[in-house]
Every structure is written in C-alpha cells, then in structure tokens.
Amino acid sequence: MHDEMKEVLISEETLQEKIKELGAQLSNEYQDRFPLVVGVLKGALPFMADLIKKMDIHLEIDLMAVSSYGASTVSSGEVKIIKDLDTSLEGRDIIIVEDIIDSGLTLSYLVQLFKHRKANSVKIVTLLDKPTGRKVDIKPDLTGFTVPDAFVVGYGLDYVERYRNLPYIGVLKPEVYEK
Numbered sequence: 349m350h351d352e353m354k355e356v357l358i359s360e361e362t363l364q365e366k367i368k369e370l371g372a373q374l375s376n377e378y379q380d381r382f383p384l385v386v387g388v389l390k391g392a393l394p395f396m397a398d399l400i401k402k403m404d405i406h407l408e409i410d411l412m413a414v415s416s417y418g419a420s421t422v423s424s425g426e427v428k429i430i431k432d433l434d435t436s437l438e439g440r441d442i443i444i445v446e447d448i449i450d451s452g453l454t455l456s457y458l459v460q461l462f463k464h465r466k467a468n469s470v471k472i473v474t475l476l477d478k479p480t481g482r483k484v485d486i487k488p489d490l491t492g493f494t495v496p497d498a499f500v501v502g503y504g505l506d507y508v509e510r511y512r513n514l515p516y517i518g519v520l521k522p523e524v525y526e527k
C-alpha cells in the first residue's frame with residue numbers, strides 16, 4: 349500500500365497534533381452546550397473518532413451517509429442520503445465533521461438541510477480544505493489543513509474504496525490510476 353504513494357502530504361504525527369488543537373478549540377467553544385457531532389460517512393470516520401476523543405466536554409454523536417454522484421475522482425452536483433440521522437436536530441448545536449471540502453456541494457446541502465430541520469446552530473469542521481475545487485461559496489468554520497489541487501487519499505479518504513485506512517494523507521502514483 350505505502351509503495352503506491354507518490355508523496356506523503358501530511359504525516360500521521362502532524363495530523364494528530366492538529367486534531368488535538370481542533371479538539372481543544374471545540375471544547376472551549378462548546379463548554380456547557382452539549383453539541384451534536386455529526387460525522388459524514390464514510391470519509392470522516394477516522395477523523396471523527398480521533399477528534400471526539402480530544403473534546404473534553406459532554407457531547408452526542410450521530411452519523412450520516414451521503415453520496416455525490418459522478419466519477420470516482422470528480423465531484424458532481426447531486427447529493428443523495430444513504431443513511432439519515434437518528435437524532436432530532438431541533439434546537440441543537442450541530443458540529444458537522446468532514447474529511448474534505450472540495451466543490452462544497454456536500455456541505456452546502458447538509459447545512460441547508462440541518463437549518464431546515466431547525467438546528468440552533470450549524471458549524472463545519474473539516475480536516476482538509478481544497479479551495480481550488482469550490483463550485484459553491486461555502487467556508488468551513490474550522491479547518492485542519494488546506495490542500496493543493498490534487499486528489500488526496502488516506503485517513504478516511506478513498507480511491508475506489510481503498511486507502512481509507514492509511515494513517516496519513518498522501519497522493520497516489522499516477523500508475524495506480526492506470527490499473
């Protein structure tokens with residue numbers, strides 16, 4: 349697996365350091381508020397698991413699975429709910445946890461949906477932001493790292509469902525796509 353990597357963009361150690369910082373910031377901000385932390389499957393799973401362990405406050409978690417239609421490396425316009433939340437959002441303070449914002453279509457859909465469901469507040473925390481991919485004007489409230497205009501994998505992010513289990517973020521060698 350590791351020999352298929354052209355480059356490691358963000359090491360495991362750097363990821364974990366940043367997640368500790370993000371957790372501390374969120375703990376501070378949401379003290380005494382009992383937020384609902386919503387992870388967007390599948391990509392956000394490793395990040396969410398590590399992030400909530402660095403949040404030293406009472407919180408609730410829920411998970412949502414959505415999929416954007418399109419080719420494996422291109423984000424398209426439509427978002428489909430594969431698994432909805434179990435929790436009522438009315439009056440809740442929501443923290444959406446994502447692995448990456450690229451076009452912004454997934455998150456702008458979710459923010460609108462959660463507001464429609466009468467959430468009290470909706471914040472976006474993303475591990476990675478790829479601003480060059482943006483198709484809609486949406487900005488995360490908290491970002492781990494800004495990444496260049498390349499297809500990244502690892503730590504939740506897949507290429508045809510592989511590489512999600514890498515502990516770091518990297519870029520694949522071009523020949524991997526030719527297989």
Ligand SMILES: O=P(O)(O)OC[C@H]1O[C@H](OP(=O)(O)OP(=O)(O)O)[C@H](O)[C@@H]1O
Nearest residue numbers: 389390391416423449450451452453454
């Ligand atoms: O800003 P966007 O262009 O909408 O892209 C971001 C979304 O794309 C990826 O999910 P994907 O649909 O690949 O599902 P996955 O998390 O199950 O891999 C990623 O996890 C984000 O949810």
Ligand SMILES: Nc1nc2[nH]cnc2c(=O)[nH]1
Nearest residue numbers: 450498499500501505506
């Ligand atoms: N794996 C992966 N999924 C994405 N979804 C949107 N952008 C990306 C990306 O760079 N890598």
